[in-house]
Amino acid sequence: MPETIKVLKGKNKGVALSRFARQSTKESSLKSKLYLEICEKDALGIPVPSNGVCWSVSHKPDFVAGVVSTEKIGIDIERIKNVSDALFERIIDPEEAAYFSGQNKNIIFFRGFTAKEAVLKKTTDGMRGLPKVKIKTVIDDFLF
Numbered sequence: 001m002p003e004t005i006k007v008l009k010g011k012n013k014g015v016a017l018s019r020f021a022r023q024s025t026k027e028s029s030l031k032s033k034l035y036l037e038i039c040e041k042d043a044l045g046i047p048v049p050s051n052g053v054c055w056s057v058s059h060k061p062d063f064v065a066g067v068v069s070t071e072k073i074g075i076d077i078e079r080i081k082n083v084s085d086a087l088f089e090r091i092i093d094p095e096e097a098a099y100f101s102g103q104n105k106n107i108i109f110f111r112g113f114t115a116k117e118a119v120l121k122k123t124t125d126g127m128r129g130l131p132k133v134k135i136k137t138v139i140d141d142f143l144f
Helices: 010-032 085-092 092-100 105-123 129-132
Strands: 054-060 063-069
Touching: 010 054, 010 063, 054 105, 085 105, 092 105, 105 129
Parallel strands: none
Antiparallel strands: 054 063
8 A cells, every 4th residue: 555545544545545446456457458447436336347347446444456357246355353243143144154164253254244245246236235145155264
């Protein structure tokens, strides 16, 4: 993260992080030969494909992520931290938790939450669609 963004606060930091995530996504798109020209969103805040390329970004105070595809796509990143039992139970049901083969509760939560949010970004349902998104399998036990 550039120092010029790290020192910003509040809304200014959010705007700068969003710009940096979009610029990083455009630069990364060149490596995959999916030339993303413009990262615009519609009136609902949904990313609009550019030049036939779909895109999604996520950002936190210390890092950004972006992804491009020829199909609708979503991405989410979070810093792993402690979560309350109530929040865990609201987002991850017992059947979903069982797919994570005994991992730490906080890791299970953030792996599940980021996967669900990425799906919601792809489907453009937004967070109101969270109760409909269910984890049906976990491919591996790797964190990264």
